[in-house]
Amino acid sequence: MSSGDSFSPPSGFEWFADQIAGHLPSIVKRQIGIVKRPGSTVIHKPCQKGSRGEREVNAYHTILRNDEGDENTRRDTKILRNFVPRFHGVEIMEVDGEEHEFLVLDDITINYRLPVILDIKMGLVTYDPLASEEKRISEVTKYPPQSTLGFRISGYRMHTPEGVLTRDKEWGKSFDEKNVHLALGEYLSAKPLREVVPQFVQKLQEISSWFEVQRLLHFYSSSLLLIYEADSSLPPSIDIKLIDFSHTYPSEGKPDSNYIPGLTKLLEIFESLYLSKQ
Ligand SMILES: Nc1ncnc2c1ncn2[C@@H]1O[C@H](COP(=O)(O)OP(=O)(O)OP(=O)(O)O)[C@@H](O)[C@H]1O
Numbered sequence: 001m002s003s004g005d006s007f008s009p010p011s012g013f014e015w016f017a018d019q020i021a022g023h024l025p026s027i028v029k030r031q032i033g034i035v036k037r038p039g040s041t042v043i044h045k046p047c048q049k050g051s052r053g054e055r056e057v058n059a060y061h062t063i064l065r066n067d068e069g070d071e072n073t074r075r076d077t078k079i080l081r082n083f084v085p086r087f088h089g090v091e092i093m094e095v096d097g098e099e100h101e102f103l104v105l106d107d108i109t110i111n112y113r114l115p116v117i118l119d120i121k122m123g124l125v126t127y128d129p130l131a132s133e134e135k136r137i138s139e140v141t142k143y144p145p146q147s148t149l150g151f152r153i154s155g156y157r158m159h160t161p162e163g164v165l166t167r168d169k170e171w172g173k174s175f176d177e178k179n180v181h182l183a184l185g186e187y188l189s190a191k192p193l194r195e196v197v198p199q200f201v202q203k204l205q206e207i208s209s210w211f212e213v214q215r216l217l218h219f220y221s222s223s224l225l226l227i228y229e230a231d232s233s234l235p236p237s238i239d240i241k242l243i244d245f246s247h248t249y250p251s252e253g254k255p256d257s258n259y260i261p262g263l264t265k266l267l268e269i270f271e272s273l274y275l276s277k278q
């Protein structure tokens with residue numbers, strides 16, 4: 001551990017400034033956060049301890065494979081690759097004298113001049129099938145509307161010409177079933193809705209269609225990362241990626257019934273946000 005009151009990133013790296021949610025560097029919790037080399041197109045995400053880290057690495061390896069399994073598995077994998085950040089393998093680096101494994105992933109903010117990024121944690125429940133009773137209780141009590149909405153907002157970061165606006169998970173949890181559309185409206189407020197919402201609706205439909213047919217993985221406590229360009233001199237590009245696979249499980253031939261309802265709800269809200277402004 002460093003002599004100051006925080007960990008130092010590996011030599012040549014910085015803490016990734018656009019990390020919205022997840023495990024952030026903390027001496028108290030003895031954990032590090034995502035790092036990035038200035039100017040690089042990739043981020044390095046620390047592998048979490050134990051089975052969480054193993055599950056995430058295995059999920060990325062599963063997604064990368066293109067020659068295994070039956071026809072449906074190959075179809076599911078091929079489509080999923082479009083919806084996740086590109087994975088470049090695992091690297092070991094030293095942080096304060098200790099070796100850590102890092103997943104090397106494309107930084108999805110890289111092609112945006114003023115990115116506006118939103119993290120949405122998906123699922124009717126955000127614990128996995130092997131979670132302890134204590135973990136189940138802690139996740140359920142964290143945000144009771146999760147069980148009907150099927151998602152919670154973990155925060156957003158809005159780059160503007162004037163600076164950066166950040167909203168965290170506590171802000172996300174202050175909304176419920178009745179007013180969560182206001183949170184999504186606020187996230188979308190850097191651009192006229194007509195410029196970005198139809199694109200988000202189309203992308204959500206593509207992801208939903210994949211979830212309806214895929215029998216590859218079940219994603220517990222995973223996030224959707226939404227991003228759009230806020231610079232008015234550039235085209236209003238958008239993207240949505242699935243991230244955070246530390247609780248992914250084989251599907252055992254069944255649809256991901258924990259994930260799909262939240263996706264359907266999000267799609268409904270995006271569609272109605274757009275229609276309300278017509
Ligand atoms: N490929 C990526 N490109 C850009 N930003 C990313 C990428 N992956 C993750 N992030 C950022 O890092 C944050 C945390 O990512 P992630 O959820 O994978 O971490 P985690 O520590 O496993 O989270 P949790 O504690 O919820 O399990 C996201 O909210 C997002 O802001």
Ligand SMILES: O=P(O)(O)O[C@@H]1[C@H](O)[C@H](O)[C@@H](OP(=O)(O)O)[C@H](OP(=O)(O)O)[C@H]1O
Pocket residue numbers: 022052126142169221246247
């Ligand atoms: O959203 P919050 O309030 O920050 O809560 C954390 C969040 O749910 C993480 O996803 C979770 O890690 P896992 O998904 O890996 O369980 C972590 O669990 P932990 O405290 O058990 O690490 C929670 O503390």
